[in-house]
Amino acid sequence: MTAWKEIDQHVKVWMNYARKLILAQIKTDVQVSTKSGPNDLVTNVDKEIEEYYVKQIKLFFPNSLILGEEGHKDSGMLKHQGYFWVIDPIDGTMNFVKEQENFASMIAIYYNGKPLLGYIYDVMKDKLFWGGPACQAVYCNNEKLNSPANLSLKDGLFGASCPMVLRNYRGINEVISKSSGARIVGSAGIEFINVMSGKLCAYLSFLRPWDYLPGKILAETLGLIVKTIDGEPVNVLSSTDVLVATDNAQSEIFKIINNY
Amino acid sequence: MTAWKEIDQHVKVWMNYARKLILAQIKTDVQVSTKSGPNDLVTNVDKEIEEYYVKQIKLFFPNSLILGEEGHKDSGMLKHQGYFWVIDPIDGTMNFVKEQENFASMIAIYYNGKPLLGYIYDVMKDKLFWGGPACQAVYCNNEKLNSPANLSLKDGLFGASCPMVLRNYRGINEVISKSSGARIVGSAGIEFINVMSGKLCAYLSFLRPWDYLPGKILAETLGLIVKTIDGEPVNVLSSTDVLVATDNAQSEIFKIINNY
Secondary structure, three states: OOOHHHHHHHHHHHHHHHHHHHHHHOOOOOOEEEOOOOOOEEEHHHHHHHHHHHHHHHHHOOOOEEEEOOOOEOOOOOOOOOEEEEEEEEEOHHHHHHOOOOOEEEEEEEEOOEEEEEEEEEOOOOEEEEEEOOOOEEEEOOEEOOOOOOOOHHHOEEEOOHHHHHOOHHHHHHHHHOOOOEEEOOOHHHHHHHHHOOOEEEEEEEEOHHHHHHHHHHHHHOOOEEEOOOOOEOOOOOOEEEEEEOHHHHHHHHHHHHOO | OOOHHHHHHHHHHHHHHHHHHHHHHOOOOOOEEEOOOOOOEEEHHHHHHHHHHHHHHHHHOOOOEEEEOOOOEOOOOOOOOOEEEEEEEEEOHHHHHHOOOOOEEEEEEEEOOEEEEEEEEEOOOOEEEEEEOOOOEEEEOOEEOOOOOOOOHHHOEEEOOHHHHHOOHHHHHHHHHOOOOEEEOOOHHHHHHHHHOOOEEEEEEEEOHHHHHHHHHHHHHOOOEEEOOOOOEOOOOOOEEEEEEOHHHHHHHHHHHHHO
């Protein structure tokens, strides 16, 4: 096994390159197309960064398996002895296109099926959140994060998902009405950052592995709860509802949902 | 009448001072109390900045009338011959307290009952949006803004209000489902900035005069529509639902609401 610091050095170089690529193209050279529907976007920049990450991983860590949002998919990841990588070149592509902010580039790294390191890069703010079991800590750039306060639902803002709110999924609107209010950002990566920073007490959305694995590795390192809305463990590599929350908010939300 | 540039110079000095005060106190010295309910917050910083703005206005423009969010209220404003000022020391106090970002300091200036200048200062990003009929333009710091593209609802993100979404106010959730998605920021000032910058096609919320007048002056200068949800003119100094939108989005939203 390669020393984690060596992996970390590589990843930071790659993400720095991805940022430069994004900044160079964001104002002038973004070609947008749709995937599953009109609000599921992909751009040439998403694809270019995924290809770049995949190429670098294969070059420096040749025995790796990789799952990427924009199509790269190796099989047998969970049973793989060695590294597997889950990459989301741009999380929040809609924001990338419409807002030119509030999106993130993300990477999760597992070794022998166990979480090792997670990376969420808020590109426009130039804030890289990284860490995990490998270093038993989470950093924002070079600054070590403290675990956030164990906020109750009533004392915290709730990070919501637009589709869930519109159909009051599992009674989520009652959860929101008992919080300090809802915020909708539109990027799982940024919402994970906001829970880890104590700006939100919780965030709930239906997510795919590349949306939540980097955040899950980081949030759990800080002692936050990452489970399904029913309080079940999130099975790595499944698409599911994912709740990241403080311990207090998680148990309050679980009660409200179960009584709904 | 004082030349608008002289007023503008004063206001920018005051807002710069307010920013310094906020940055000095945000991490260490914020005492929070509630107003109408648990989610209606005010802090010592809100009060201190309002007092400072009022003192400066009275000092340099002694014949002014002033309405402030945190309690300063002169009467007879609409019939007043001379200046009236509407000030919101911190718009988005909940975000100021919980997020330490996504809030704004705001000022609207009227002369003989007519709009003159508006100011929305995104303090943490150090971006001051200012302008109005006095200079027939809107600037972000020193850069002149172009009018945003006339986005349709389906091509734009929709800035929503949490309480309205929770009770599907006037069918707003159907409006959202026909947009590119909802975002909830929790500060009217920041949402006005986002519509003016083309990040949103529309923003709707129930607002008080200090929440919307600075943005109304700026948005109308850029050719955006600022009306009630029923397409009626917003009466200055009333509390009402306020929709700021592109021309296209406004007429589409109006149709959806009217058929609901």
